[in-house]
Amino acid sequence: MLSIKSALAKPFAKRIYRSVQKWAKNPVKTQEQVFQKLISSATSTQFGIDHDFISINSHDDFVKRVPVRDYEGLKHYVERVVAGEEDILWKGKPIYFAKTSGTTSGAKYIPITKESMPSHTEAARNAILLYIHETGNTKFIDGKMIFLQGSPILNEQNGVKLGRLSGIVAHYIPKYLQKNRLPSWETNCIEDWETKVDAIVEETLPENMTIISGIPSWVQMYFEKLQEKTGKKVGEIFKNFNLFIFGGVNYEPYRAKFESLIGRKVDSIEFYPASEGFFAYQDKQNEKGMLLQLNSGIFYEFIKADEFFNDNPKRITIKDVAIGVNYVMIISTNAGLWGYNIGDTVEFTSINPYRVIVSGRIKHFISAFGEHVIGKEVEQAIQEATADTNIRVSEFTVAPQINPKEGLPYHEWFIEFENEPKNLSDLAKKIDESLQKQNSYYFDLIKGSVLQTLKITRVKKDGFKNYMKSIGKLGGQNKLPRLSNDRKIVEDFPYTY
CATH class of the missing domain: 3.40.50.980 (Rossmann fold)
Structure with missing residues (x-):
């Protein structure tokens, strides 16, 4: 009733x-x-x-x-x-x-x-x-x-x-x-x-x-x-x-x-x-x-x-x-x-x-090389790459790696998984392909060998929660930025494998 x-x-x-x-x-x-x-x-x-x-x-x-x-x-x-x-x-x-x-x-x-x-x-x-x-x-x-x-x-x-x-x-x-x-x-x-x-x-x-x-x-x-x-x-x-x-x-x-x-x-x-x-x-x-x-x-x-x-x-x-x-x-x-x-x-x-x-x-964007990748694009890329799979992502953020120890620069994805992929490089390739499809500047930089395919760094369980806690921003209206044009968040980030 x-x-x-x-x-x-x-x-x-x-x-x-x-x-x-x-x-x-x-x-x-x-x-x-x-x-x-x-x-x-x-x-x-x-x-x-x-x-x-x-x-x-x-x-x-x-x-x-x-x-x-x-x-x-x-x-x-x-x-x-x-x-x-x-x-x-x-x-x-x-x-x-x-x-x-x-x-x-x-x-x-x-x-x-x-x-x-x-x-x-x-x-x-x-x-x-x-x-x-x-x-x-x-x-x-x-x-x-x-x-x-x-x-x-x-x-x-x-x-x-x-x-x-x-x-x-x-x-x-x-x-x-x-x-x-x-x-x-x-x-x-x-x-x-x-x-x-x-x-x-x-x-x-x-x-x-x-x-x-x-x-x-x-x-x-x-x-x-x-x-x-x-x-x-x-x-x-x-x-x-x-x-x-x-x-x-x-x-x-x-x-x-x-x-x-x-x-x-x-x-x-x-x-x-x-x-x-x-x-x-x-x-x-x-x-x-x-x-x-x-x-x-x-x-x-x-x-x-x-x-x-x-x-x-x-x-x-x-x-x-x-x-x-x-x-x-x-x-x-x-x-x-x-x-x-x-x-x-x-x-x-x-x-x-x-x-x-x-x-x-x-x-909040990455344009370290003129690619101007935005939040919507990285979110869509990870969504497309994990659709119809058992991969579960808890949280992630993206930063440019301008000075790698070897090879071309790349975008580094810091991902905390709930269910991990069997092959990280396969997932990286799928995410990268989705980004290229969405963003013509990024596509040109990959094809022109200015950037190499993105790389994934695994974050420990509750790593991002512990990070937000460490900077006094746990809970409330605080949100982890999806991407940054620098490495302030991820520099000396202690929560990775």
């Missing part, structure tokens, strides 16, 4: 579906309205005055007055906001700072305003409701749900609360979900990630878990600990577990491993959240890509990734994007980020409606 919550979910899901369709079917107009509202709302802020917002009437005007900046470029404004000043990047003061660990600038303080906060929570809710509308599945609603996330404990700085984004969002779980939600507040507040996961295992084992959510690499650790403790597959422990929600990294390299750990297939929904905004979510089970959130107080611009480092790269809006092109995504938001480069690259898989996949990071 359906519970009240399950019965109410379908009409609510239908209503949300219709409201999403309204803006998704009028994308250019929706973005134009967002743009105009952002500019008019911030005209009298310090940033608006400095950049002559009062004279901005079009995207061209905006491009002339507001350069593309990353966090470092906006830092002097952010520091004034952190110091307690009002009306700097956005009207008034933010209600939160999402604290993230930047790679170049140390801690980053990303403002969240009363206008921007709803987009972080509504997008996640809408994604689940669109799933219900599409599939009719409401079985998971009455079970327990777990969201593997950072601590909800918030500090305060000059009257503004400060914490990890996932910890901030934990304060906004609707009342009707509170009883279903795990882990407990006490467990969620544990800072040490491994201790926290152990506590989550104890807390969830006796429960009817139906939704499990988090970054795949950390959910994998949770699943492995469950299996170690019980000797059973996750799908056997949690018989009604039928929806996996994830974000932060591409799931495909993990899919085979997860299906092995779970013991059966479960539906999944992909999110694209960040401290700077909730950008997209999967709106269809059988469509590639995530629906770009065009009505959430975020104005999007795009720059072709291969032109990004030119002197004056062209900035375009959604009306001019093309499918299959690698773009750097630039955002301006109702949290006061303007012409802001979040560092991600995306590709459009559809423009009716606008759907994207995250193809990598503009700083």
